Amino acid sequence: MTNAIIIGGGSGMGFALARNLLAEGMDVTIVGRSASRLAAARAELEPAERGEISTFEADLAREEDVAELFAQVERVDHVAVTAADASGVYGRTADVATAIARSVVDTKLLGAWLIGKHAAGKVTGSITFTSGINAYRPNGSNTIMAAANGALASLAYGLAIELAPMRVNVISPGWVDTPIWSQLGMDKQAAFAELAERLPVRRVGTPDDIAQAFLSLMRNGFITGTVVHVDGGHRIT
Numbered sequence: 001m002t003n004a005i006i007i008g009g010g011s012g013m014g015f016a017l018a019r020n021l022l023a024e025g026m027d028v029t030i031v032g033r034s035a036s037r038l039a040a041a042r043a044e045l046e047p048a049e050r051g052e053i054s055t056f057e058a059d060l061a062r063e064e065d066v067a068e069l070f071a072q073v074e075r076v077d078h079v080a081v082t083a084a085d086a087s088g089v090y091g092r093t094a095d096v097a098t099a100i101a102r103s104v105v106d107t108k109l110l111g112a113w114l115i116g117k118h119a120a121g122k123v124t125g126s127i128t129f130t131s132g133i134n135a136y137r138p139n140g141s142n143t144i145m146a147a148a149n150g151a152l153a154s155l156a157y158g159l160a161i162e163l164a165p166m167r168v169n170v171i172s173p174g175w176v177d178t179p180i181w182s183q184l185g186m187d188k189q190a191a192f193a194e195l196a197e198r199l200p201v202r203r204v205g206t207p208d209d210i211a212q213a214f215l216s217l218m219r220n221g222f223i224t225g226t227v228v229h230v231d232g233g234h235r236i237t
């Protein structure tokens with residue numbers, strides 16, 4: 001039986017990926033910080049699915065949590081990481097609290113490094129991290145998130161060499177309609193409408209667009225050390 005751990009699987013892109021994997025009969029563990037959010041996600045996923053769903057409470061920014069997560073794993077086929085907290089990060093650099101910037105780096109970049117450290121030797125297939133379009137198309141806000149996203153690519157290249165033959169990749173999403181937008185304190189509908197007009201595909205992304213890209217990277221044993229852009233053409237506009 002194939003299995004997967006999705007860190008950030010309680011909502012958004014990670015949740016969509018969990019639903020797809022469970023429907024294929026894979027066993028899935030979703031990981032997040034909030035027990036109640038995980039329980040709600042599990043209740044939503046459980047009834048219709050063929051694989052088994054379990055939950056694990058952990059903060060990716062805390063080494064003891066990441067170590068504990070992988071200590072209880074003997075072998076896992078795939079690890080997907082979608083975790084990020086954007087609270088307080090939207091705005092110009094001068095206005096963003098330094099503590100927020102540190103927590104972005106702790107979760108997105110050091111958290112990914114901690115996974116490389118503690119999952120080594122236990123993953124048979126792939127690890128896929130999630131970065132984001134702002135690493136390639138900065139917009140004058142979220143600059144620390146953009147920097148962490150950019151650095152994630154270098155981390156993945158390094159881990160792909162170091163931890164081979166396990167494969168390590170990054171998905172860089174464009175704008176996708178998920179709960180993370182409620183943390184940004186902006187008019188989501190207006191921003192989406194404006195962007196959709198500019199994008200070659202004429203729409204923003206869905207969580208399932210990203211889940212499908214994760215599935216491809218999990219299945220294709222010849223892809224490692226790369227960034228896959230799933231952004232509706234945002235990077236080239």
Ligand SMILES: NC(=O)c1ccc[n+]([C@@H]2O[C@H](COP(=O)([O-])OP(=O)(O)OC[C@H]3O[C@@H](n4cnc5c(N)ncnc54)[C@H](OP(=O)(O)O)[C@@H]3O)[C@@H](O)[C@H]2O)c1
Nearest residue numbers: 008011012013032033034059060083084132175176178180
């Ligand atoms: N949505 C977009 O437009 C967009 C665009 C570009 C890039 N991205 C990136 O795509 C990824 C997925 O985002 P999403 O839109 O699916 O967001 P989301 O719906 O907010 O999901 C993020 C998940 O991560 C978990 N999480 C947050 N911090 C965590 C931590 N420290 N440790 C463990 N779990 C944590 C959250 O659960 P808890 O709060 O319960 O921990 C939540 O379930 C993120 O890396 C984001 O930066 C998103």
